[in-house]
Amino acid sequence: MKxxxxxxxxxxLVSAGTIYSITGLGSLGGSxxxxxxxxxxxxxxxxxxxxxxxxxxxxxxxxxxxxLSPLFGSDTFANGINASGVIVGTSYVNGQAHGTxxxxxxxxxxxxxxxxxxxxxxxxxxxxxxxxxxxxNGAYRDLGVLQAGGWSSASGINQSGAVVGDASIGSAxxxxxxxxxxxxxxxxxxxxxxSHATGINNSGAVVGSVxxxxxxxxxxxxxxxxxxxxxxxxxxxSFAYSINNSGAVVGYSWLASGQNTHAFIYTNGFMLDxxxxxxxxxxxxxxxxxxxxxxxxITGSGLFNGQMSAFRLDPTQSTPQSSSTVxxxxxxxxxxxxxxxxxxxxxxxxxxCGLETRLCAPKGQIASGGRTHSNS
Numbered sequence: 430m431k432x433x434x435x436x437x438x439x440x441x442l443v444s445a446g447t448i449y450s451i452t453g454l455g456s457l458g459g460s461x462x463x464x465x466x467x468x469x470x471x472x473x474x475x476x477x478x479x480x481x482x483x484x485x486x487x488x489x490x491x492x493x494x495x496x497l498s499p500l501f502g503s504d505t506f507a508n509g510i511n512a513s514g515v516i517v518g519t520s521y522v523n524g525q526a527h528g529t530x531x532x533x534x535x536x537x538x539x540x541x542x543x544x545x546x547x548x549x550x551x552x553x554x555x556x557x558x559x560x561x562x563x564x565x566n567g568a569y570r571d572l573g574v575l576q577a578g579g580w581s582s583a584s585g586i587n588q589s590g591a592v593v594g595d596a597s598i599g600s601a602x603x604x605x606x607x608x609x610x611x612x613x614x615x616x617x618x619x620x621x622x623x624s625h626a627t628g629i630n631n632s633g634a635v636v637g638s639v640x641x642x643x644x645x646x647x648x649x650x651x652x653x654x655x656x657x658x659x660x661x662x663x664x665x666x667s668f669a670y671s672i673n674n675s676g677a678v679v680g681y682s683w684l685a686s687g688q689n690t691h692a693f694i695y696t697n698g699f700m701l702d703x704x705x706x707x708x709x710x711x712x713x714x715x716x717x718x719x720x721x722x723x724x725x726x727i728t729g730s731g732l733f734n735g736q737m738s739a740f741r742l743d744p745t746q747s748t749p750q751s752s753s754t755v756x757x758x759x760x761x762x763x764x765x766x767x768x769x770x771x772x773x774x775x776x777x778x779x780x781x782c783g784l785e786t787r788l789c790a791p792k793g794q795i796a797s798g799g800r801t802h803s804n805s
Contacts, residue, residue, distance in 0.1 A: 451708070455492055460478055462738050463475045466508065469724060471741065473739070475507055485498035511552065514533075528558075546594075549587065575596040593628065603616065603617075622640060648668055667700070713732070713733050716737075
């Protein structure tokens with residue numbers, strides 16, 4: 430009876446109006462595009478395939494993308510953007526990775542063998558060149574490793590300069606958090622022996638994915654040294670990529686069917702399928718969410734009429750037929766949606782997934798470690 434009430438609550442909220450509007454960001458002539466990070470002004474940085482099948486970094490302030498690639502190389506990827514619109518990423522020149530900073534119409538090459546993965550509002554750049562680094566005021570700082578002779582790479586930075594990323598310990602990878610006061614510290618795991626840290630907010634809350642004893646990986650939220658398993662949308666594995674200063678988390682999860690992933694938002698203790706929060710008949714299937722800002726805007730990639738496309742979601746307050754309005758994410762009513770979805774997706778499939786081995790890169794991107802993942 431309780432389940433019926435919760436599902437009825439969810440149905441009434443969704444039918445009353447939508448939580449998000451969606452904007453397709455366009456393409457560069459090819460068959461795919463990915464929105465990866467979004468700043469608080471709603472500007473998106475990512476990459477898209479061209480008609481010649483190269484991957485080009487782009488910036489988008491609305492529908493339509495600006496190609497950043499003529500500045501460097503044939504393949505470029507934009508991995509971070511700050512409040513001033515400065516973008517960082519990686520360009521491949523003759524097959525060699527070069528860290529890149531894009532400022533307006535100009536670009537700066539940080540050198541060969543460098544992957545630039547993030548930037549904060551003060552202009553501090555993070556990435557990896559075998560070791561995780563912090564580049565600020567024209568100087569590199571080696572952030573070290575967790576084990577002698579090991580490897581590390583940074584993937585997230587907050588406004589106070591705390592950095593998260595991955596480092597090797599033996600044959601496994603462990604998420605880390607680095608601060609100037611403590612140095613590099615491991616985040617830990619939930620029984621599977623590995624973890625990957627991808628994002629950090631200004632309160633020091635960290636997100637990423639962590640392996641379980643079962644062999645699956647689950648999105649996690651770490652605060653004060655304690656890891657919380659965020660669960661899945663019914664499938665075996667999930668992966669978190671971004672957390673805002675309100676504590677909302679976005680990423681993607683396999684479904685119980687195992688046939689595809691869906692983008693999620695985790696808020697108020699519940700993981701919600703973002704596809705359930707779109708207008709009806711939108712034409713979209715949101716498969717991955719990567720970036721989230723403090724206004725609640727989200728970017729990622731999905732299938733629009735069957736083609737992989739970049740999107741931006743904007744929270745809305747639609748006007749329902751009654752005098753009340755549909756709440757934005759983070760309100761008490763959204764918890765009811767989460768409870769309904771929790772019941773819908775209870776009972777994950779029992780198949781063991783392959784280890785996700787991408788380092789600081791979503792599905793399909795080549796990065797400093799070559800992780801790939803599967804749900805079968």
